[in-house]
Amino acid sequence: xxxxxxxxxxxxxxxxxxxxxxxxxxxxxxxxxxxxxxxxxxxxxxxxxxxxxxxxxxxxxxxxxxxxxxxxxxxxxxxxxxxxxxxxxxxxxxxxxxxxxxxxxxxxxxxxxxxxxxxxxxxxxxxxxxxxxxxxxxxxxxxxxxxxxxxxxxxxxxxxxxxxxxxxxxxxxxxxxxxxxxxxxxxxxxxxxxxxxxxxxxxxxxxxxxxxxxxxxxxxxxxxxxxxxxxxxxxxxxxxxxxxxxxxxxxxxxxxxxxxxxxxxxxxxxxxxxxxxxxxxxxxxxxxxxxxxxxxxxxxxxxxxxxxxxxxxxxxxxxxxxxxxxxxxxxxxxxxxxxxxxxxxxxxxxxxxxxxxxxxxxxxxxxxxxxxxxxxxxxxxxxxxxxxxxxxxxxxxxxxxxxxxxxxxxxxxxxxxxxxxxxxxxxx
Ligand code: ATP
Ligand code: MG
Numbered sequence: 001x002x003x004x005x006x007x008x009x010x011x012x013x014x015x016x017x018x019x020x021x022x023x024x025x026x027x028x029x030x031x032x033x034x035x036x037x038x039x040x041x042x043x044x045x046x047x048x049x050x051x052x053x054x055x056x057x058x059x060x061x062x063x064x065x066x067x068x069x070x071x072x073x074x075x076x077x078x079x080x081x082x083x084x085x086x087x088x089x090x091x092x093x094x095x096x097x098x099x100x101x102x103x104x105x106x107x108x109x110x111x112x113x114x115x116x117x118x119x120x121x122x123x124x125x126x127x128x129x130x131x132x133x134x135x136x137x138x139x140x141x142x143x144x145x146x147x148x149x150x151x152x153x154x155x156x157x158x159x160x161x162x163x164x165x166x167x168x169x170x171x172x173x174x175x176x177x178x179x180x181x182x183x184x185x186x187x188x189x190x191x192x193x194x195x196x197x198x199x200x201x202x203x204x205x206x207x208x209x210x211x212x213x214x215x216x217x218x219x220x221x222x223x224x225x226x227x228x229x230x231x232x233x234x235x236x237x238x239x240x241x242x243x244x245x246x247x248x249x250x251x252x253x254x255x256x257x258x259x260x261x262x263x264x265x266x267x268x269x270x271x272x273x274x275x276x277x278x279x280x281x282x283x284x285x286x287x288x289x290x291x292x293x294x295x296x297x298x299x300x301x302x303x304x305x306x307x308x309x310x311x312x313x314x315x316x317x318x319x320x321x322x323x324x325x326x327x328x329x330x331x332x333x334x335x336x337x338x339x340x341x342x343x344x345x346x347x348x349x350x351x352x353x354x355x356x357x358x359x360x361x362x363x364x365x366x367x368x369x370x371x372x373x374x375x376x377x378x379x380x381x382x383x384x385x386x387x388x389x390x391x392x393x394x395x396x397x398x399x400x401x402x403x404x405x406x407x408x409x410x411x412x413x414x415x416x417x418x419x420x421x422x423x424x425x426x427x428x
Contacts, residue, residue, distance in 0.1 A: 010124030112223025121280025
């Protein structure tokens, strides 16, 4: 195929055989969020570039080098959203949904875009399911968000594969004081830092803490620690969160180097990580961002949220073989018919089955074909049973029922008996 007719690097098609696990995951998440009282928001994929610059931060990796930005036909500078929080806050403000202290608990699902180096678990178009809560300031809601993800891992069979890492970043004042101390310590050791960290020393020094460079990490062993600079309120908030996680039985580890790549976080930050996916091990990440709404022009509004990487969770489900087996079967019965009179009767019979058994998955053979070829198609469809309708069956208002997945015998039954037989067979 010529090059310009291929998909863009790092932007994947979800093929028909892959979509069942996506739909399973999405259904588990949305079903769970329904039970916790969260509502879905559906937001634009494109926003003004300014929104992301002002929220994510000018000197973050995302804004500096990962955004898909373009001028539209009016000359407006637009960006394909690299994450969901900024657009969500924008929408809350635009519709006055957080005014007067109104509590909002919302979630979203959809594609995000970042120009990163594509590799396993890292793509240029990827999908996030995210949750945001506005106007609740206490650690109780931070705990709820984490507890509901823990429940989700339980539903998905992933609990043994993930670890919760937790940290607190304190208030922006505490962070500013700490930043000065860290810079002072590193400034005199500048030549021992890797190139990226040298640059971050002036742009975003806290990000040096999660540098992957071993020499830089060694240098950080004796560096000032954020804990020592934390304000009392943040400490109390963090203690409150931990008490609630313990009460709910959610295991966690404290990672004092967890800083997150977006500027808007303060107080609680957390990541759910796995060692089953190689380098791209964070499957869910979030934290508190009490300053963001104000930063975008609203009133002071406490807020907290997280986002899950759908591709990484799909990979994890597949790696752990935690995908329910029944997902691989999408057809229950395949109705084969021979000759036009039987074809007509087959269509009517299929509709009758759909009336009485709405959740039965029925495929009617299309394109006629010999007995052998229709049975082959039936087998390929993944169906459990082939229903066979020829002239003889038609004359007696009967149908042949042929099991396709085991050796049990074929049988013949009347059209009238068929629905209750199928209901029984498929537990409908
Ligand atoms: P990472 O450290 O892996 O780059 P991040 O801190 O940039 O992640 P967030 O912006 O917090 O990630 O996004 C939340 C989640 O979205 C991540 O934990 C991850 O699961 C997923 N995610 C982020 N970037 C990508 C990507 N390029 N491809 C696939 N999933 C991603
Ligand atoms: Mg990233």
